[in-house]
Amino acid sequence: MLNPADEAFGARLPQGVLRPVTEAYLEEPRGRLHGKAGLIAAPRDLDETAAIVRACAEARVPVVPRGGGTGLVGGQVMWDGPAPLILSLERMTAIRNLRPTEDSLVAEAGATLQSVHDAAAKAGRMFPLSLASQGSAQVGGILGTNAGGVNVLRYGNARAQCLGIEAVLPDGSILRDLKRLRKDNTGYDLRDLLIGAEGTLGIITAASLRMVAQPAGVGVAMLVVDSPAAALDLLALAGERMAGCISAFELISGQGLGFVAEHFPDLRQPWSEPPRWSVLIEIGLPSGLNPSDALEGLFAAAADKDLVSDGVIAGSLAQSQALWDLRERIPDGNRLVGAVASHDISLPLDELARFITDADAMLAGMADVRINCFGHLGDGNLHYNLFPAKGKSRDAYDDQRGRLSDAVYDLVMARGGSFSAEHGIGRLKVAELERWGDPGRLAAMRAIKSALDPFGIMNPGAVLA
Structure with missing residues (x-):
């Protein structure tokens, strides 16, 4: 395995794609995690992306995809293992086409959600996915994490807004599937496989997205x-x-x-x-x-x-x-x-109210914390977060965090819920997936990962251990 910082490896990459390694590429929004990198590469188009991934596959260099960096579970920063190449989609920002009569547009992976909103609005339409971070969140990252937001109740999450994708697979080959079809039953749905995979199965470079009419x-x-x-x-x-x-x-x-x-x-x-x-x-x-x-x-x-x-x-x-x-x-x-512990959870609607009552009572007997429970009630997604009691610091709870979160997640899973509703797994929730994930599902995921990425170079350490 080559270090991506080696001059010999850099010579394999297309000219003009390298970026200096700066702190901005190694951080995440909460400032709690810090990654590392040997090189930053920012391709200008699909072919350059494929060439970069192909070079990494041949040299067994890990690749960490980088969008807007707004993810909250550490999927965009790698702190363990060999120094990776960070592949940033920041230069691939075009809205390639816009078809208002069929309510579709094609956006490159580096386009921000705000730019997609603006393009749709100019066409008299609306792109219905809405996030607080829409000024910096990018299409590739949004699809890679299957982001949710406040409008899932009516329109669905990111997967529901995507008609087709273009992507580079772990060996550097290209998947050209930017179809704008609502119906296409032609075998395995590779679009849905890559959406939500957090860059572990390939790099999404562009997507056909669904627009809707603006409410009057x-x-x-x-x-x-x-x-x-x-x-x-x-x-x-x-x-x-x-x-x-x-x-x-x-x-x-x-x-x-x-x-x-x-x-x-x-x-x-x-x-x-x-x-x-x-x-x-x-x-x-x-x-x-x-x-x-x-x-x-x-x-x-x-x-x-x-x-x-x-x-x-x-x-x-x-x-x-x-x-x-x-x-x-x-x-x-x-x-x-400053949270003691944050939980992005979802539950069946019939279980939600009882969960909040039971969890509040359970935690009252475990620790002196304040609870801020809020979120997207319409689709069952709560942010159930614990904070220090008045006058205490979050550091005072260092030895309790794991125990408190485990108790919350046990209650969620016992009620048929999920410990990750919209933020994904990243690197921070890998242990939780190992503990609470269905064994059959985990085995299938590992088999898919091994088949598509046999050398394990795509975002290693994210989603699967």
């Missing part, structure tokens, strides 16, 4: 509920009244709003004291229907059933954005407080 009217409201169980009943009621028109349904805890008030005091909140539980709901209606009227009707019906006790309905785009700003600031507040 969008409404946003924040409603106070007594409990997560009431929030789920409200979701069911909203679904009955506005079937297929609910874009987002977010559960928000008072603890999360309290962290926002503490660290962002200038951000106006609807209530002087944060309610214990609230939900943020967004609807998108077709022409001829008034979203404010629909939300007012929902509030009245929910109040009659004692599901809500208070609420605010945005009367303008600015007010809608202000409510969303509150929701998007919750992770920022979390980072400033």
